[in-house]
Amino acid sequence: MRILAADIGGTNSRFAVFRVGPGPLEREGGLTLPSAGATDFISLLERVWAGLGAGPEDFDAAVLAVAGPVRGRTCHPPNISWGIDLERDWPGPTPCLLLNDFLAQAYACRTPAVAEARVIQPGTADPRGAMAVIGAGTGLGHCALLPLERGFTAVPSEGGHASFAFVGPEEGAYEEFLRKETGRPYAYGDLVVTGSGLSLLHRFHTGRDLTPIQVAAELRPDSPTLDWFARFYARACRNYALTVLATGGLYVSGGLAAKNPTVVDNDHFRAEFINSPAHAELLRNLPVLLNANENSGLYGAALFGQRALEHATGLEA
Template sequence: MQRILAADIGGTNCRFARFSLESERLTLERVVWIKSAGLLDTDMVLTALSRELETPLDTADAFVLGLAGPVSDGLHGKLTNGSLEVDFSDLKARYGIPRCRVINDFMAEAYGCLTEIGDQARCIVKPELEATPPATASRGVLGAGTGLGTASLVHDGRGGWLPVPAEGGHTTFPFVGDEENDFHKFVCSELGYPYARGDDILTGKGLSLLHRYLTGERLEAREVGEKALSRDTPTLRWYSRLYARACRNWILTTLCRRGLWIAGGIASRNPLSVTSEYFLEEFYSTPHFEALIRSVPVYLIENKNSGLWGAAQAGFELLRREAA
């Protein structure tokens, strides 16, 4: 049996987990959540991980950290919505961890789709047009929380899958019509930006801005979810429509005929935002490639530890490649 330690660090929450790997099967043994605030460097992360999981670091066969931010060379990364910077270049010498890697958090979500978490995701949009995609068809992953993440999975031609990172959340968000463009002007004025990104619109801060624009109420994202995304409200109508547009665009960008998996805390806590009639209406509203959109299933990942499973799967891949 081998041991894999996993971390999934976002702008708000930090999750740690210990997995066992036996006969190519991952088993989650322990998981702990703490707040990301206060974690500033590699040492602080590893000290917290060892303490919270009650596990000596040198007993791990692999450690993978999924980080909500840009990652370079698999060893360095910086949290987009926070101060944390990590450097894994000398973990073996300093902590006795033989195999380690830093990956983008949505690469972790993509890896998670290859585990039981992907299989357990709830199908929220069934294909309207019957079509059997090839077994090698790509898969898309998208989700909003503190940030908006995107990724995809492409077949490697040898029976495996390659997660492909992306920064789709930082592209210009598409607005349609005068009402939406007025909202766009409001967002730009509030944030001091020349244009709004998906990261400004679908995330927690975007949800708060949208609700304030529509109602005048200043609420935190969680409060908006509880008050305005659990029933039919103007906020639900707008947010569902905007989320569906982002999903449709990511399908067209990645050609993920095998399906789109929605991750992230906002949708999992407020499922009506991606299952309402307003979501479906916008999702199918396209004058181009309608057949493609109507043939792609959409899944909602409801397991809040999906990123940890993905990080563990990435650790499994590290061990498997070494053994090959």
């Protein structure tokens, strides 16, 4: 059976074809398109069919992982100018599933996509414990994997839109800067621990207005921007690990750390991650890994589709 998997983010939309069966997932090929290059979802699909030289009828199912909250068969991503309504936009009879992009990232943790994950903090994972996945890119995604008596289930989250806590007067000054610069009533994860958040933080420290790529190129071990951003990223990770009690470990994913691993693989990050008056020892024993495979969302979407094909009623949900 063949599945068309997609990982549609605020910056890029990735597509790949997978052959699924009783064995491991087999990727056959794919393409990447800029999300902003499409005027709507239908025009994006037209470019996909042209790029793949195939149409929806050539697949047994399609699975679309999207960077936003999924409600039934619709999604309106906060960082993309267009939305998706499968009842209106999906062509033909081929079954199509819609899921949150970080639900796909969580599923990817059960695939070969994380085989080369980088250890940020060693630890001992409890195979019966929850696993947390968090990652910064255009937004700050969250998802948790919960073990069941047989298999597992994934719990999506929009934690990136929850308010972000700052500590002390210096960080308080940055919080005020953020409110003035963005016009937002309060700071939240998508504003702080993202590519745009990196640019805002660098502007606060240097007065220079640079793109995230330009800022990343300037980061040095003694850079205040790196110090603060690593602490903020670790704080977001710590909060989510405690929220879901991630004794199964925590994976950091997303394009920002994948392209710039130093934002998490440093002592500022590690010190802040275990900075908890009550649970420092618990946090110190959690394995933290960086999944730098930017195609992992595709593998997660394909695994989701494989499980749905194995339980045909899942395709009717």
